[in-house]
Amino acid sequence: MKSLFLSAAVIALFSGPAMAGKAFVSNERGNTISVVNTETWEVEHEFFAGNRPRGITVSPDGTKIYVCASDDNLVRVFDSSTYEELPSLPSGPDPELFVIEPSGKRLYIANEDDNLVTVTDTETRTVLAEVPVGVEPEGMGISPDAKWVVNTSETTNMAHFISTEDYTIKHNILVDQRPRYAQYTADGSRLFVTSEIGGTVTVMDIDADGAPTVVGKISFEVAGVQPEWLQPVGAKVTSDGTRLFVALGPANRVAVVDAQSLEVLDYILVGQRVWQLDFTPDEKYLLTTNGNSNDITVIDVAQEAAIRSVQVGQQPWGVVTVE
Amino acid sequence: MRRFFAPILAAIFLCVTAGVAAAIDVKAAVLRIDYQTLLPISRYDQKPDDLGFAGAVLADEDNATTGAFLGHTYETVMVAVPPEEADAAMDQLLGEGIRLFVVLARADDLLRLTDKAAEAGALVFNAQAPDIALRDDQCRANLLHIAPSRAMNADAVAQFAVWKKWTDWFLVSGSNPNDVALAEAYRRAAQKFGAVITEDLTFEDTGGSRRTDSGHVMVQRQLPLFTQEAADHDVVIAADETDYFGKFLTYHLWTPRPVMGSGGLRPVAMHGAHEAYGATQFQTRFDRSAGRYVRPEDYNVWLALRVVNEAVTRANTAEPDGVRDYALSDAFDLAAFKGQKVTFRDWNGQLRQPILLYDGSVTASVSPQEGFLHQSSLLDTLGLDRPESSCTAFN
Numbered sequence: 001m002k003s004l005f006l007s008a009a010v011i012a013l014f015s016g017p018a019m020a021g022k023a024f025v026s027n028e029r030g031n032t033i034s035v036v037n038t039e040t041w042e043v044e045h046e047f048f049a050g051n052r053p054r055g056i057t058v059s060p061d062g063t064k065i066y067v068c069a070s071d072d073n074l075v076r077v078f079d080s081s082t083y084e085e086l087p088s089l090p091s092g093p094d095p096e097l098f099v100i101e102p103s104g105k106r107l108y109i110a111n112e113d114d115n116l117v118t119v120t121d122t123e124t125r126t127v128l129a130e131v132p133v134g135v136e137p138e139g140m141g142i143s144p145d146a147k148w149v150v151n152t153s154e155t156t157n158m159a160h161f162i163s164t165e166d167y168t169i170k171h172n173i174l175v176d177q178r179p180r181y182a183q184y185t186a187d188g189s190r191l192f193v194t195s196e197i198g199g200t201v202t203v204m205d206i207d208a209d210g211a212p213t214v215v216g217k218i219s220f221e222v223a224g225v226q227p228e229w230l231q232p233v234g235a236k237v238t239s240d241g242t243r244l245f246v247a248l249g250p251a252n253r254v255a256v257v258d259a260q261s262l263e264v265l266d267y268i269l270v271g272q273r274v275w276q277l278d279f280t281p282d283e284k285y286l287l288t289t290n291g292n293s294n295d296i297t298v299i300d301v302a303q304e305a306a307i308r309s310v311q312v313g314q315q316p317w318g319v320v321t322v323e
Numbered sequence: 324m325r326r327f328f329a330p331i332l333a334a335i336f337l338c339v340t341a342g343v344a345a346a347i348d349v350k351a352a353v354l355r356i357d358y359q360t361l362l363p364i365s366r367y368d369q370k371p372d373d374l375g376f377a378g379a380v381l382a383d384e385d386n387a388t389t390g391a392f393l394g395h396t397y398e399t400v401m402v403a404v405p406p407e408e409a410d411a412a413m414d415q416l417l418g419e420g421i422r423l424f425v426v427l428a429r430a431d432d433l434l435r436l437t438d439k440a441a442e443a444g445a446l447v448f449n450a451q452a453p454d455i456a457l458r459d460d461q462c463r464a465n466l467l468h469i470a471p472s473r474a475m476n477a478d479a480v481a482q483f484a485v486w487k488k489w490t491d492w493f494l495v496s497g498s499n500p501n502d503v504a505l506a507e508a509y510r511r512a513a514q515k516f517g518a519v520i521t522e523d524l525t526f527e528d529t530g531g532s533r534r535t536d537s538g539h540v541m542v543q544r545q546l547p548l549f550t551q552e553a554a555d556h557d558v559v560i561a562a563d564e565t566d567y568f569g570k571f572l573t574y575h576l577w578t579p580r581p582v583m584g585s586g587g588l589r590p591v592a593m594h595g596a597h598e599a600y601g602a603t604q605f606q607t608r609f610d611r612s613a614g615r616y617v618r619p620e621d622y623n624v625w626l627a628l629r630v631v632n633e634a635v636t637r638a639n640t641a642e643p644d645g646v647r648d649y650a651l652s653d654a655f656d657l658a659a660f661k662g663q664k665v666t667f668r669d670w671n672g673q674l675r676q677p678i679l680l681y682d683g684s685v686t687a688s689v690s691p692q693e694g695f696l697h698q699s700s701l702l703d704t705l706g707l708d709r710p711e712s713s714c715t716a717f718n
Contacts, residue, residue, distance in 0.1 A: 094607075112604050113611075115388055134392065135385045136604050154601065155658070156389040157636075172392045174636065178601075178658040197658035226701060228663035250662075 021280055022080070023287050023321045024065050025296055026053040027313030033067065034312035035083070036287075038280050038321060041298060041310050047083045050076045055097040055140075056318040059122070060104040065320070066122075068095035068109065075107065075120065080322050090127050092118035097181075097318075099140040099149065101164070108149045108162075110137040117151050117160075119167060129167040133160045141182030141191065148210045152179035152193055159193050159202070161212060173212055175202040180232070181276075185259065186239040192218075192259075194232035194246060201232055201246055203262060216262050218246075225251050234276035238283060238301070245286055245299075247274040254288055254297075256304050268306050270297035278319045289316035346394040349386070349641045351423040351631060352416045353379045353450075353624055355403045356432055364570045370618075375427045375450060376401040377613035378621035382628035384612065386635075395635055399628060406432060410439065417443045422643045425469075425627045427620055430454040434461060441465045446643035448627035451620060453564075455508065458671040458707050462714035465643065467630070467650060467672040469623040473508040475706035476590035479678035479690035480560065480583050481512035482704070486692040489557035493522040493550070493580070495572065496562040502528075506562035509584065516695070520560075522553040526568050542568065546575035553578065561585040587682065590690070593622035593660075594681045599689075602660035626659055626674070633657055651717070662689065668703070671714040675702040 021038035026049060033053065035045040050069025057066050058080065065078045068091065075089040075098070091098075092111040095118075099108050106128065109118045117137055119129040134156025141150040142164075149162045152175070159182060161171035176198020183192045184206070191204045191212060200219050204212040220230040231249035237259050238244075244257040250273050256266040271290025279286050279301065286299040295309045296316060355375050363369060371377070379399045386397040400421065404412045409428065413436050416424070422445040426433055430452045437447045441463065449457065449468045457463075458472050471479075484490065492513055496506035506523075513520050526549060546568070550559075559576060561584040563569030569585030581587060595606060595616025609617045609625075630650050635641050638649040649655055651672070656664035661677040668675055680688040695704045703709075 094604075113607050135388050135608075136601075153389075154604075155385055156392070158389070158392060160392075169392075177656055177664060197664045198656065199664075228701070 021321060021323050023278070023280070023296070023319055024056055024058070024080070025287075025289060025312045025316045026056040026067055026318040028052055028054055028291070028315040028317040030314030032313045033065070033078070033083075034316070036296065036310055036312065038285065041308060043310065043312060045083060046313055047078070049078070050074075054317045055095065056320045057098065057100050058320050058322055059100065060102060062322045065322075066098070066100065066107065068098055070094050070096055070112075075109065087125060089120050089122060089125050090118075091120060092116055092127070092130065096138055097140050099142045101142055101146045102144070103146065106164070108140055108142065108151075110140050110151055112136050112138060112154075115153070117149070117162060131162055131167050131169065133162075133169070134158050139179055139181040139193065141184055143184050143206070143210065144186060144188040150182040150184075150191060150193075152182050154178045154180070157195075159191075159204075159212070161210065163210075170210070171212055173202070173204065173214060176200045176217075181235050183235045183237055183244075185237050185241045187241060190241070190259070192235050192237065192244060194235050196231045196233055196249060199227065199230050199232065201235065201244075201257075218257055218262050218264065220246075220248060220251075220255055220264060220267075222251060222253060222267055225253075233274070234288075236277045236279055236286065238279075243301075243304075245277055247277050247288060249273055249275065252290075254286070254299065266304055268299055268304065270299070270306055271295045271309055275316070276318045278321050280321045281323045287319050287321065289319050291315045291317060345639075346396075347635055347639070347641050349390075349395060349397045349423070349631060349635055350400070350421055351398075351425065351628060352400040352402060352421045353425045353427070354409070354412060354416065354436070355401075355427040356406050356409050356429070357403050358406060358429070361567075363566045364568075368566070371615060373613065374618060375425075375620040375624045376403075377609070377615070378617070378624035378626075379425070379628060381609055381612045381621075382625045382632070385608075385625075386628060386632040389632060389636060393636060397628075397632070409436060413439050417445065422446065423631055423641070423646065424448065425450050425624050427451040427624070430457055430461075433457070433466075434463070437463050437466045444643055446647050448630070450623035450627055454504065455707065458673050458712060458714065460713045462671050462712075462716045464716040465647070467627075467647065467667060467674070469627045469630075469674050470619075471590075471592055471676065471678055472673065472706050473505050474511065475673075475678060477505070477508035477512040477584075478515065478705045479590040479680065480588070481509070481516045481518060482690045482692040482695050483588070483680055483688055484558055484560075484583060485516045485518055486694065487558075489581070490518045491521045491556045491558075492518050493553045493556035493559045494520050494524070494562065495550070495559060495568075496523075496525050497565050497567060497569075497585075498525050498527045499565045501564040502562050505564045505585070509560050509562055521556050524549070524553070526563075528565060528567050542571045542575055546571060547577045550575075551577040556580060558583060559587075561587070583680075588680050588687055589683075590678045591681045592619040592676070592678070593617055594619070594679060594686070596684060597660070597679055597681075597686045599686060600660050600662040605660050626657070626665075629657060629659075663702075666700075668709070670709045670717055671707060671712045672717060673706060675700060677702065678705060
């Protein structure tokens with residue numbers, strides 16, 4: 001999502017000679033980050049990123065890469081050009097996924113082991129608040145106006161709507177088993193929550209005041225694939241709100257969904273155990289992390305087809321792109 | 324009678340969800356019968372005092388966290404009794420108004436308590452007894468099985484052996500009734516999946532030779548001789564539910580072969596090192612709450628109470644019939660850290676679930692194995708399938 005908001009800002013910032021974009025891939029088991037050139041699709045660099053790096057995001061100005069180093073119980077920070085490590089951020093125990101607000105000031109971090117969402121100030125590097133949520137918080141989404149952070153709890157099976165004004169939960173929506181990811185549309189009018197074990201995506205319409213209403217549920221079906229392997233995890237929606245892409249985990253496919261009618265249009269075969277997704281800033285490509293085949297798949301968004309795969313480190317988990 | 328009380332978490336969450344559902348205070352009980360048994364072969368397998376109960380404590384914590392958002396509270400009473408006090412304990416708990424039970428007991432006691440519970444309209448979850456008859460002609464309409472059956476465990480091992488192309492089996496059974504029943508499950512599994520038992524021997528339980536009196540010295544002499552004349556085989560399958568020789572087999576065979584079943588690679592519902600499918604989070608929560616690693620009994624109790632929580636959360640009922648009906652319905656599914664949803668078989672009340680194959684240190688594999696197909700659920704390749712069960716209580 002961040003890249004959708006970023007593109008304009010980043011383009012404005014870099015007025016010099018055109019630079020090749022980069023994708024940063026966190027390798028959960030390899031404890032590294034692979035840096036992939038998004039024009040040549042070559043791995044340019046790989047560097048140590050802490051123990052069990054999972055969630056990964058970028059500062060709005062594109063200069064800092066934030067990584068949830070789950071087994072180090074902190075967020076590690078790296079310079080996106082030099083890959084030098086910068087001072088870490090406190091995260092609370094076992095950070096898995098997080099979301100950064102469009103201003104870049106606050107990080108909202110899910111602490112899987114402690115039923116908490118930790119709010120960290122990226123400038124002062126202090127914890128601003130801890131919000132108690134359901135059991136095993138995981139997915140984190142933020143509304144485009146930054147007024148709401150949505151956390152999904154994997155064992156409680158709810159989407160918790162946290163107000164960023166007072167850090168309290170205002171709405172709880174029950175969803176299907178093991179919700180993994182929450183994704184708003186760019187205009188903030190719709191929210192998608194994936195449920196890994198339930199095998200569905202819950203679709204909510206969001207009022208002007210941020211209140212959610214469940215309006216539908218997306219299910220998946222692939223001939224020749226056992227229904228229990230269709231496990232929705234990562235999800236991204238195009239900035240025009242027309243297409244939703246859903247990573248289906250051990251089904252090794254990304255579903256292409258009409259984000260308005262909620263009809264599943266196609267399934268794109270990718271690598272094994274596809275986990276998280278990110279668009280390149282120009283939204284020309286969608287990158288998928290494939291945990292069991294140790295690669296990423298590059299999907300051409302307009303063609304809705306996989307065009308190549310790139311070998312990265314061990315057990316790629318998350319991906320973020322930078323202009 | 325010893326009683327363990329789970330801490331009741333204070334509701335610390337602001338509940339702002341539209342108050343459509345009425346508050347429900349869920350009260351359940353875990354009833355565990357403690358039998359006089361010999362010590363296990365390994366000191367690591369000694370039963371902790373809070374066996375099973377530790378799963379209830381974690382379940383109450385998890386359920387209370389979820390319940391706090393919906394105005395529901397959870398309290399589970401935990402009772403451990405010797406067999407002769409079990410009926411009185413059940414009477415007392417029923418007298419306190421409890422209608423949801425998780426029972427850790429042997430099959431005969433479980434059935435008697437289940438029938439007593441039925442008279443009061445109560446629902447029972449079986450968290451321990453693996454007997455196939457309980458899922459077959461001895462099934463009960465108010466009895467749901469969280470614990471896998473001997474058939475499920477044997478099928479899980481058989482599938483792995485066949486996947487490995489280890490289809491010639493040397494079956495070594497114990498001589499006690501539960502060992503004999505387990506051996507029978509392995510014979511059935513061999514037939515079901517196309518393995519051949521080339522040698523079928525019983526290793527008599529003559530007492531003695533346990534670990535405290537230098538058990539390994541004796542078995543180092545006894546087991547090679549015992550296994551010397553066996554016909555050619557790919558793998559040794561141990562059926563030793565009593566736990567008096569199976570774990571010694573691995574390094575005391577005449578012919579070196581892998582061991583599976585009651586020694587070597589063992590089928591379990593859960594173990595403390597299982598980390599796949601997000602289970603690390605469950606393990607760390609459990610370790611922190613209990614101060615030890617999880618046992619299958621703890622996991623079974625936790626899962627039973629999570630079933631109750633699902634019914635309360637999604638069907639808004641804590642009534643025994645309501646919980647049962649929801650659990651058996653198509654709407655029910657539950658994440659259980661085994662990589663796919665678990666659900667109940669509506670023909671005998673057994674929880675469908677993957678079985679972990681555990682070598683004492685890691686999850687070596689998970690059954691069902693690739694390639695064993697089924698027309699409705701791959702999980703139904705483990706244990707009694709619909710046409711195989713003569714249970715009619717769920718019709």
